Amino acid sequence: MMLSRVAENLYWMARYLERAENTARLVNVNSNLLLDLPPQVRPGWAPLIEITGGEAQFRQAYGEADERSVAKFMIGDTANPGSILSSLGQARENARTVRDYMPREAWEQVNALMLNAKSNLASGLGHRRRFEYLRDIIHGVQQITGLLAGTMTHDEGYQFLRMGRNLERGDMTIRIIDVRSANLLPGSSEALTPFQNIQWMSVLKSLSGYQMYRRAMRTPVRRPEVLKFLFKERLFPRAFYHTMMEVDSCLRVLPRRDVPITRLAALRSLVTAARPEAMSQEELHHFIDQLEQGLIMVNNTISDTYFLSTNPAVPGRMAVPSETEAE
Template sequence: MLSRVAENIYWLSRYVERAENTARIVSVNANLLLDLPRGIAPGWRPLIDITGANALFEEHYKDYGERQVVRFLIGDERNSGSILSALSAARENCRTIRDFVPRESWELLNELYLYARDELPKGLTKSGRHVYLKHLIQGAQTMTGMLSGTMLHDQGYDFLHLGRFIERTDMTTRIIDVRSANLLPEETTELRPFETIQWVSVLKSLTGYQAYRRSEQIRVLRGPVLRFLLQHPVFPRSVNYSLESLRKSLEKLPRNEATLRIAGRLKRMLEGVEPRRLNQQQLKSFIDEFQIGVGDLHDEIARTWFLPPPELEPKSPSQSQSQVQTTTTARENKKEERG
């Protein structure tokens, strides 16, 4: 398989996953703010913190109000992580490899992008936001299911898997990092019911509330929720499940030694932690280190399978490399903080 094709398939999957995840967190945050008193509601800034695009946001907006944050995350084309930008990038990647994906998948993705673009004015209103985001989430899930059910499960499908679960691992850890930091202090007994509401919102951000209740069979608590989202072996959006899916796909590809070493290191990190024993600062340090490892895995995937030989290397970064700037910048900032 040509490295260009492998890279486009990888990024197609990442961008579809990114659009779906962003739609989820916007929708859940809107509902969360309705359930919490105004004085303790976290507001809209945490959503920008999750994406790591604070500098870009502040360059174009004066405050973290609802209207500004929603526009930035849903339809601002200056933000490469917005839903509209992600779907546009996924569509472009898919267009260039139409011979490698089922025709119906290309048509579905094209329709989803056109809906996101044409219905954007309605999606930015409070009255139309829910229907708009629900349609995008269902469309992304349909796209994922169609590719799984109709695409040849060859090397191309392995790169599709890599893109999906790299993006999912990154987003899940970001949500845990930011949302747990914004939760109420444990010693605030009188506000404990609201803390439960916020942990429920963390689960709902990943569509994991019902799965959690069925699996854990206890009320929503910090320790069990962290263990479920980080270490559960069969919940499709847990970090552990995503890492195992990455490993299985990596094992099928040639020249996989370096990527498997990094994936193994991440797996050992995850297995060696007891989430319920971590205070907030320890949890943040763990997630920061883990996210750096996820970035290292992406970089190694790119070095191994995507980059052209040095003599053919372009003078400027490729489109897909430049569009991952938000994640890369956030990772570099964490490296600097760690000294």
């Protein structure tokens, strides 16, 4: 027996934790990337805002997208619902109400992660310690994920956690591809060619996928292979197809799964039928839009089927990727 409210809170707790981790990865990799590129071709910090979809809000509050303001917006700005602190705060609020459904240590770690992120915020905003700060957040989330995998009964509640995590993860992977592939390579100026590798490497690294790519693809880092790897690879945990397979395996053990599974199957067949390696930039963008719409459908179907969707007081009820609609 699993209460709808509990399922919903577990799902959103996992989504918010994953969102915090992914945001930390993005900021970290961008910092490194900028150090490797000559000043005239540095894409700067604006693409990060685009990936997370807070342009309008950012422009209003900060104006110029320089390093300091972007770091503040993405890490510590609690007015930005997508910032790391906001995500961790929402994760904790969701965890609070369902703490009895998880091992006690998991709740303690979610709590500690939020409190540490808050009290060490100055290190995250400054230049020198930012790497360690973000690494601690990534490790903190990984630790919680591992703890839950190793100590929580793999019952229905656990499947809702896994679904939340994987939908969020798949969502972030395609957002990163969308923005990076379009904006990291302004035009096809020849001056950039030597840096192409570096840029695609940064895409892989932001998903901890560089080594895995090398082992799986056994080719140099090039656009077609990277795209194929990140969309279609079955075994890499952050590849879009893999995340959808994970969601599928969760649904298989849940009751009333027919509609969600059908929706998800439609999304998966989009990926299997596609040849992203051959797509132009425009086609790629359109393809990613379709996938985003598919993710929204899957999320809404899960929500309608299992959750207390009538209740507005549930913390963290928000549409999944809102910016594709806004664009």
